Amino acid sequence: LLLYDYNLGSVTESSLWRSTDYGTTYEKLNDKVGLKTVLSYLYVCPTNKRKIMLVSDPEMESSVLISSDEGATYQKYRLGFLIQSMLFHPHQEDWILAFGQDQKLYSSNDFGRRWQLVLERITPNRFYWSVTGLDKYPDLVHIEARDAEGHAMYITCRIHNCTGATSNKLFPGHIDHNSLVVQDDYVFAQVKGYIQVNCLVFPLSPFPSLDMHIISTDEKQVFSAVQEWNQNDTYNLYVSEAQGVYFTLALENVKSSRGPEGNVMIDLYEVAGIKGMFLVNKKVENQVKTFITYNKGRDWRLLGAPSTDVRGNDIHCLLPYCSLNLHLKVAQNPYTSGNIASKESAPGIIVASGNIGPELLVDEEERASSMFISSDGGNSWRQVFEEEHSILFLDQGGALVAIKHTPQPIKHMWLSFDAGNSWSKYSFTSVPLFVDGMLGEPGEDTLVMTVFGHLSHRSDWQLVKVDYRSIFSRRCTEKDLQAWELHNQGEACIMGENRVYRRRKPTAQCILRKKYIGAYTSVPCTCTDSDFECDYGYERHTDGRCLPAFWYNPSYVVKECSLGKSYLNSTGYRKVGSNNCTEGVREQYTAKHQQCPRKPPRGLHLVTSDGSLATELTRNVTFIVHLEEGDAPRTSLRMDFGDGTAVTYANLSSVEGGIQHTYKHGGVFRVVAKAQNSLGSNRGILFLHITCPVEHVHLTLPYVAITNQPVNLTVVVWPSKLGTLTYYWWLENKTEPVVTLEENVSFTFTREGMSSVTVQVSSGNSILQDVKSIAVFDYYRSLLLSFSPNLEDYNPDIPEWRQDLSKVIKRTLARVTGLPEEQMLAAVLPGLPTAAELHLLPHREDPEHRRSSADLDQICDMVISMLNQNQVQFELKPGIQVIISTAHLTLAPLVDSSPGHSGSALLMLLSLAFVGLAVFVIYKFKRKIPGINVYAQVHNEKEEEMINADTQIEVIPTVTQRDLITCPEEFTDAEVDKLHLGK
Structure with missing residues (x-):
């Protein structure tokens, strides 16, 4: 017996006790497990009750204490992980699975002395041992695990060899989280409205379902509760055929509720000892009523109320307007009986709390519940108490013990030896006790029980042993038994047979032997x-x-x-x-x-294994093809993946496990599956998005723009084959972005000054951005600068060096000309020989002359004169002077939006621009500058590099963004050098 103090969510102290005389005396074992050891769990091996395992509190230490002599002595073993839960093998007494707080699964084959890792990223309590008759190996485990992205998947493997290479993924795609169930001969895994059973997939309902719970899997049949799309607090019951594949509706609108931990509880109870018998609470026109079935949901009826109450007064209750309604919640605590109880060893006896009336009283009204008992399998009921009681079955139901549910201390209990027909009151303690629970020792086949509780809320535990063996002086014989025939309102043929049970006579005062437990004879009856x-x-x-x-x-x-x-x-x-x-x-x-008739294929469905319509590049995509009707073995399948590749299968049945394909580049692909035989064909189409993470974004735009004139903004994305991208443009300090599906946008700036342009590129879950500034003025001047040849030996042709040189140019010109640096913008161009562009801007601090281009013309002439006279130079390093000179006017020697210009002036400007363009192209060609330079975005980069005033990126007409940029794996070293990824 393990006792512990639980305070603020943790165990602070524990004590271990042992009794060898059914609880008459106890020995404290703390000195045998360690006086300072704090224990939190006690496990008894289900296949060998002599073996016991104690688990220490994880906040104190990580260890287990093992006993092989029914807890008399213990050995302590340290663990390398913290145990959260354990699962014993159903047949091998030394084999244990342990789920750690690190979400890993461990196994032991020597009853916890040594452990090894099985698998990581396990869903809590979703691991199972092999099923006898279903699995080939006894050390095989069924596991619900998660992949790196957090998707749940169903895996089977052997505990000593469960790596990714050796584990079996029986279902081709992902499954719903926390849905794997292994029960009897069935394996269940929910997948968005589909259930996988023994590697078969079947539609559960023609409508989408929200939730599913497995109720029963005995007798080679599955009983399940499914919440449909239009239900909130109710579920529909479905029952399968022997294969567990095809389900039919058994009952609608069964009530459900939430447990203390948020778990769903279905108001359904399977009566122990009688196969096919269930009780449910069904919602009928907003009223909850209790129904009973004797044939696994084929037929349902209301419960008839008792004719008299516990005091002998007549009860007037007429079906269907009035009936007996029961609470069907089973006990979460193993030491209490819950609202309803039955035992396989006592067939036909059902004890439950409830009320008589048109509906079941719930919530606060439950306090008015009474206790009812049926000893004939639910055909008739008797009221035995006016208040709720905990019921304990002793000696196969030969003795029933009832203790009142009350927050007050009590000292009396009730005892019945005739299946609840009569009850006697007994005192089990001289001092009233706050009862916390009761337990039969060692089960319902004895007449010894233990009541435990407290004398006060601050006192220690009190255990009271109650021994009824002295009441029975002998064991039962054949003369003490009687035949009881199971029936449903007089109909004896139930589940296709007449069943006759052997039960103890109510008047027999004897102890029932185990050989009589649940004994019955059956005779098949005629099918109706x-x-x-x-x-x-x-x-x-x-x-x-x-x-x-x-x-x-x-x-x-x-x-x-x-x-x-x-x-x-x-x-x-x-x-x-x-x-x-x-x-x-x-x-x-x-x-x-x-x-089998010859039929053309019909109802071809094409989906991905996880139901997703998007996936990342280079990841395997598994397509599932499902044909509703047709001769699958004689039907071929052609899969066109939409990327220029296709595959053909001669037999559609051969691809039931899925078809895998890996895409080499991003995009939206039209995937077509075509099934065809000699009688016809059918197609299924799927549009699949393949996304590739955005790795680099480079925004290109003019460094200077003219007010009220459109400007082209372009973004270069790497890699380029990303499929459909979404571009978000924040322009001119606007709060809402312009959203486009193209990599360029035209925008007109209306205000002078520096304006920020931000572009974000979205591809799937990947988003990157680039930010640039643009100067906006009514007019400006541009000059192309060259440098003395001695600079070429020191030009590393990297962005950082060009940025530094741009600053030097501005400082040098400001020193020589006296112009403020704010009136100049300099950009060193990539490549060799070294060249730069200089932009002269209107002076912001001179409102009178700001809108006149004459002053800017004079400034431009002055700068050109100084450059031509070699007056502008700087010292690169001691003894090395670099001279800055002018080459020629650029594409925009003068840009002015004011209306004061004459037509001849404009014509002259256009002619000059044309001549400048021709000279510029020839000059560039002779310099053999690389075709294009793309700069990848990095964090904490220096001041933005200034490139061409009109484009900030050189463009060769024969090279497009699509031709130039590609996914990373498609680059060669030479191509990388040519692209010159700067930052």
Whole structure:
């Protein structure tokens, strides 16, 4: 027995106790596990109760203490990880899986003494041991793990060899997070409205579903609860056939609620000991009512109320307006009974809390709940208490113990030895006790129980042992047993058989032997309509017939049906799962074998394995092709991936696991799947976006612009083959961007001064930006500068050097001419020989002359004169003087937007510009400057480099952005040198 103090979310102190006489005496074991050791969990091996494992509190230390002698002695072992939960192997007593707080899964094959890593990035509590009869190896595990992007996937592997190379990914794509369930012979993984069962995929509903829970998988059948798109607090119940593949609706609008930890709880209870028997709370016109079924959801009915109350007063309750309604929440705490209880060892006995009336009382009204008991499998009920009680089954239901649910201290309990027909009151303690729970030792097959609680909220634990063995002086014999026939309102044929159980007589005061637990005999009965439910795709109408649903085509033939083979043609009915009836209408309702017809392919669906319409470049894309109808083995499939590649498969059945393809460049691709046989063809089309992360963005724009005249802004993106990009332009300090799908935009600046231009380029989840400044004036002058040849030996032709030289040019001209640096803009051009452009701007501090171009003409003439006279020079290093001179006027010797110019002046300017352009092109050609220079964006870069005044990037007409820039892997070293990625 492990006791601990829990304060502020952590264990502060613990104590370990052991009893070998059913709780009569206890021995404290703290000295055997370490006086300072704080324990948080106790595990008992399910296949060998002698083996016990204790886990230390992770905030104190990481260790386990192991006992092989029922807790008498312990050995301590240090761990390299913190255990969050453990799972024992169902057959191998020394094999354990442990989930760590680091989201990793570990395994041990020596009962926790040594551990090894199995896999990383595991979903909590979504790992399972191998299923006997389903898996080949006993050390195989089923795991829901996450990939690097956080997507969930279903993996199977052996615990000693679970690397990425050796693990098996049975499902080709991603699965919904926290959806993997391995239960009995079934494996479930939800995938956006589809369920994967034993590697099969099937549609659960014609409408999209929001959530799904597996209720039961026994008797080779799956019982599940599904929340449809139009439901909030209710679920629909579905039941499958034996294969667990095709589901049909069993009941709509079953009530649900949320647990303390936010988990969904379905108001459904499977009665222990009687197969096919369920109780549910169904919402009917905003009223919650309790229904019962004896044939796994084929038929449902309300519960009839007792005829009298606990005091013997008559109860007037007429169906369907009034019925017995029960709370169906099972206990989350193993030491309390919850709202309802039944035992496999006591078939037919059901104890539950509830109320009588038109609906179930919930929330605050639950305080008015009474306790009811049925000893005939839910056919009739008796009220036994007016308040809620915890019920404990002892000796296979031969003794029922009831303790009142109350926040007050109590000292009495109730005991029944006749299946709840009569109750006797007993005192279990002389001092009232705050009861926290009770436990049968070692289970329901004994007459010893322990009640534990506190005398006060500050006192230590109090344990009270209650031993009823002295009441029974002998063991039961055949004379103490009686036959009880299971029935439903008098109908004895249930699930296709008559079942007769052997139970103890209510008056027999004896201890029941284990060989009588759940013993019954069964005789098959003749099949009737009630033994058959509607098959997949069919719905039951008011007249009882099963007719096709509006979304189902009854002439549908599965795609696996190949010519020359046969298939089962449904009659609209199928036998209820685990039903054992014989003859009767069985032949009438059983599906008939028919020859597979020749049909053209129909309903070809093409999707990606994860349902996504976008993926990143170089990542494998898995396409799933699903054919609704047609001869799949005799149908070919051609996949055109839209990038110039295609593949053909002679047999469509061979691609059920998916078709993988890797795209080499980005874009939007039209993927076409075409299925074809001799009778026809069918196509499925998918538009897939392949995105490539943006690595570099370079904004090109004129360094100087004229007010009220359009300016072309262009962005160069690397790599170029990114598919569809989105460009966001923030211009002239506007708060809202201009959004385009093209890499260029034309904009007119209306205000003089320095203006910032920001462009952001978006590709998938990748966004990069570049920011440049542009000077906007009504007019300006531009000069092309050259330098003395001695500068060439010191030109490394890198952006940082050009930026520094631009600053030197401005400082030198300011010193020689007396002009302020703010009136000049200098940009050193890439390449050799060294050249630069100088832009002369209107003086901002002289409002009178700012709008006159005459002053700027005089300044330009003065600068040209000084340059031609070699008066402008600077010292590069001691003894090395560099002379700056003018080459010729550039493309825009004078740009003026004022209306005062004459036509002849404009004509002269145009002629001069044309001559300048010709000279400029010849000069450039002779200098053999590289065709283009692209500068990649880096963080914390220096002042923006000034390039050409009109473009800030040289453009060779035969080279386009698409031709020049490509994905990184397509560059050669020579091409990189040619592109000259500067920054």
